[in-house]
Amino acid sequence: MSDKKHIDRLFQEKFKGFESTPSPSVWENISKEIHPEKKRRKVIPIWWKIAGIAASLFLLFSLGSLFYNNDSNPVPVESIVSNPKSEQTNQEGLNQNNTNNFDDTNSDKTNNVNQELKQEGSSNPAEIFNPFVKNETGENSIVTTKKEHPSISKDNIQLLNEKTLAPKVGNAIVQTTLDFNSLKEKEKTSNKVEDNLDLKELNKIDSTKNSDIVIEDSKKQNAKDISQIETDQNGKSSLTDALATVNENEPKKEDDTEKNSKWSVSPNIAPVYFNTLGSGSSIHEQFNNNSKTGEVNMSYGVSASYTINKKISVRTGVHKVNLGYSTNNVVVYDNVQTTSSRNSLKNIDLNKNGQSLSFISAQGFNFAQVPSIISNLVSTSIDQELGFIEVPLELQYNISNNKLGISFIGGVSALILSDNNIYAVQEGRSTLLGEATNVNNTSYSANLGLGLDYKISKKVNLNLEPVFKYQLNTFNNTSGNFKPYFIGVYTGFSFKF
Amino acid sequence: MSLDQLIQKCKKNDAQAQSDLYKLYMGKLFALSLKYSRNYAEAEDNLQDAFVTIFKKIAQYQNKGAFEGWLKRIVINTALQCYRKKGVLDIVNEEDIEDVIIEVENDVVDIDFLLNVIQELPDRYRLVFNLYVLDGYSHKEIGQMLEISIGTSKSNLARARMILKNKVESYMASLNSQSL
Numbered sequence: 206m207s208d209k210k211h212i213d214r215l216f217q218e219k220f221k222g223f224e225s226t227p228s229p230s231v232w233e234n235i236s237k238e239i240h241p242e243k244k245r246r247k248v249i250p251i252w253w254k255i256a257g258i259a260a261s262l263f264l265l266f267s268l269g270s271l272f273y274n275n276d277s278n279p280v281p282v283e284s285i286v287s288n289p290k291s292e293q294t295n296q297e298g299l300n301q302n303n304t305n306n307f308d309d310t311n312s313d314k315t316n317n318v319n320q321e322l323k324q325e326g327s328s329n330p331a332e333i334f335n336p337f338v339k340n341e342t343g344e345n346s347i348v349t350t351k352k353e354h355p356s357i358s359k360d361n362i363q364l365l366n367e368k369t370l371a372p373k374v375g376n377a378i379v380q381t382t383l384d385f386n387s388l389k390e391k392e393k394t395s396n397k398v399e400d401n402l403d404l405k406e407l408n409k410i411d412s413t414k415n416s417d418i419v420i421e422d423s424k425k426q427n428a429k430d431i432s433q434i435e436t437d438q439n440g441k442s443s444l445t446d447a448l449a450t451v452n453e454n455e456p457k458k459e460d461d462t463e464k465n466s467k468w469s470v471s472p473n474i475a476p477v478y479f480n481t482l483g484s485g486s487s488i489h490e491q492f493n494n495n496s497k498t499g500e501v502n503m504s505y506g507v508s509a510s511y512t513i514n515k516k517i518s519v520r521t522g523v524h525k526v527n528l529g530y531s532t533n534n535v536v537v538y539d540n541v542q543t544t545s546s547r548n549s550l551k552n553i554d555l556n557k558n559g560q561s562l563s564f565i566s567a568q569g570f571n572f573a574q575v576p577s578i579i580s581n582l583v584s585t586s587i588d589q590e591l592g593f594i595e596v597p598l599e600l601q602y603n604i605s606n607n608k609l610g611i612s613f614i615g616g617v618s619a620l621i622l623s624d625n626n627i628y629a630v631q632e633g634r635s636t637l638l639g640e641a642t643n644v645n646n647t648s649y650s651a652n653l654g655l656g657l658d659y660k661i662s663k664k665v666n667l668n669l670e671p672v673f674k675y676q677l678n679t680f681n682n683t684s685g686n687f688k689p690y691f692i693g694v695y696t697g698f699s700f701k702f
Numbered sequence: 703m704s705l706d707q708l709i710q711k712c713k714k715n716d717a718q719a720q721s722d723l724y725k726l727y728m729g730k731l732f733a734l735s736l737k738y739s740r741n742y743a744e745a746e747d748n749l750q751d752a753f754v755t756i757f758k759k760i761a762q763y764q765n766k767g768a769f770e771g772w773l774k775r776i777v778i779n780t781a782l783q784c785y786r787k788k789g790v791l792d793i794v795n796e797e798d799i800e801d802v803i804i805e806v807e808n809d810v811v812d813i814d815f816l817l818n819v820i821q822e823l824p825d826r827y828r829l830v831f832n833l834y835v836l837d838g839y840s841h842k843e844i845g846q847m848l849e850i851s852i853g854t855s856k857s858n859l860a861r862a863r864m865i866l867k868n869k870v871e872s873y874m875a876s877l878n879s880q881s882l
Contacts (some may be wrong), residue, residue: 210803211803212862212863212866212867212870213804213835215811215870216815216816216820216831216835216836216866217835218837219811219813219816220733220737220813220836223733223813223817224729224732224733225729225732225733225736226728226729227728227732227745227746228746230746231728231746231749231750231753232721232724232728234721234750235724235750235753235754235757236717236721238750238754239715239720239757239758240715240717241755268852391756451786518774
């Protein structure tokens with residue numbers, strides 16, 4: 206079949222209806238490109254997590270040390286309450302002037318400054334005027350405010366202010382260590398700075414807003430410095446002010462961030478099971494090998510969570526948590542013959558009931574050799590009940606963000622002791638024996654858990670979070686290998702706003 | 703489901719519809735892609751790029767004209783873009799060559815062989831031959847698409863035909879010698 210034809214026709218005829226199948230990988234690639242979000246799995250760098258944990262640990266420990274400081278100086282606590290009250294009237298008077306000129310957020314900020322101004326002013330009615338310090342800081346503040354211009358970015362202004370303020374702070378510290386009087390002078394001058402700013406505020410709303418924040422911060426810093434120096438000198442009236450400033454600044458800072466953020470609050474309740482990993486005892490070494498039964502108690506509280514990004518949120522809160530466990534197989538008997546000075550429970554401060562009793566571990570008793578009067582009492586157990594106020598600081602890392610969300614939870618808790626009782630329980634009757642002496646007032650736990658949340662609506666989630674909390678230093682004098690922990694299944698609703 | 707419905711769903715980024723559309727046209731479009739490419743792998747890459755463009759731009763398809771034609775244009779454009787990027791500029795001798803008549807035994811010529819000889823053509827010859835002979839573009843259109851003159855297009859086509867004729871003839875000669 207030979208045929209003469211144009212070359213074009215040959216190809217046209219042959220390629221008519223020509224089809225070919227590409228390999229399946231082509232479609233896979235196409236589908237990956239047009240639906241990238243399904244295939245792409247973002248892997249969070251490990252250092253991110255480590256940094257997060259380190260940061261939360263640091264924050265918690267610094268909070269913890271703050272608590273300790275407060276304990277050693279009970280006086281400031283009262284003054285914190287009394288100070289703001291006394292200033293209330295002054296503050297309002299000033300605020301009225303300001304709020305006329307500023308919008309809400311602005312006046313909030315100026316309030317802060319004014320409040321502090323008043324605080325310090327009122328506590329130091331007679332100040333010695335130091336022209337040197339005044340001059341320097343006064344000049345600085347003028348320079349800064351002059352340089353402030355709407356076109357200059359916030360960052361620049363802050364930088365500027367920090368630079369100018371730094372020497373001031375340094376100066377102040379040197380002076381206070383040299384001469385106690387100069388402390389008051391410094392406070393006076395910081396008033397001056399704010400006076401200057403107040404004037405500027407009336408003219409420049411934007412710029413003062415920025416400088417207020419910085420001044421506020423630096424004031425906080427000053428106040429801390431002052432408080433440190435003064436604690437050494439055993440407290441004067443200005444210490445109370447300084448601490449009040451610190452304490453007032455902290456909640457305000459939170460308020461500021463709350464305004465523009467994705468916060469959620471969740472009340473929750475959890476059954477908590479407390480027990481120990483090792484075989485030791487928190488009560489006495491003779492009970493190291495006794496069997497121990499963990500108790501299921503309740504924990505309840507409120508936590509607040511801040512969403513940093515899609516994957517990570519930070520949360521804290523306050524929980525009341527009760528923990529308890531029983532040491533079984535204890536023989537208790539009345540110590541009739543002698544009022545022995547030997548306390549058979551070394552870590553317990555016994556009350557009247559307890560002092561007349563003796564406690565022996567029945568573990569390893571050979572019952573044949575023991576008088577029947579003792580062997581009959583074997584069913585006694587010693588129950589330790591502890592109550593804590595728990596302040597957790599945890600990072601939550603979301604694995605799945607669907608209707609049913611899954612997340613990992615890691616963090617630390619500060620545990621502040623609130624209840625501390627030891628009971629002897631015999632055939633259902635429990636007798637208060639006293640309290641443990643080896644429980645730290647503040648201790649910490651390392652937390653690890655899994656979070657499940659079911660999104661009921663955009664604003665409301667139902668949470669279920671089994672969390673394991675390993676207690677780090679709850680007891681300071683345990684015997685054997687006593688490693689307490691508790692597990693809670695935290696259930697609650699969280700509300701976003 | 704009608705083609706219109708399928709297109710509508712694709713416009714809504716429906717994954718199932720996209721998969722169906724792909725299955726419906728992949729055979730024809732891959733064949734098209736093969737003709738314009740140097741080899742199988744390049745053809746697959748081209749098809750992949752073309753379909754990504756198709757799904758991204760399907761919302762712009764106004765239901766005017768044949769849908770298949772729209773798809774083909776995207777595949778061809780994707781192929782051409784690749785060569786425009788590479789700056790394929792053969793040195794062209796603009797001489798007129800007469801029509802090429804070839805004597806063939808129609809049945810024995812294998813499509814895979816024909817595809818192979820097309821793919822072996824220098825890039826510009828292949829593109830012009832495909833566009834003009836197999837996909838019905840005019841020299842004017844080809845000139846615009848490839849950013850060459852009409853004369854160049856014509857000349858390229860003539861060269862392509864000559865090369866193809868020689869290859870087909872030698873192929874058939876070898877077939878005949880085998881059968882003898």
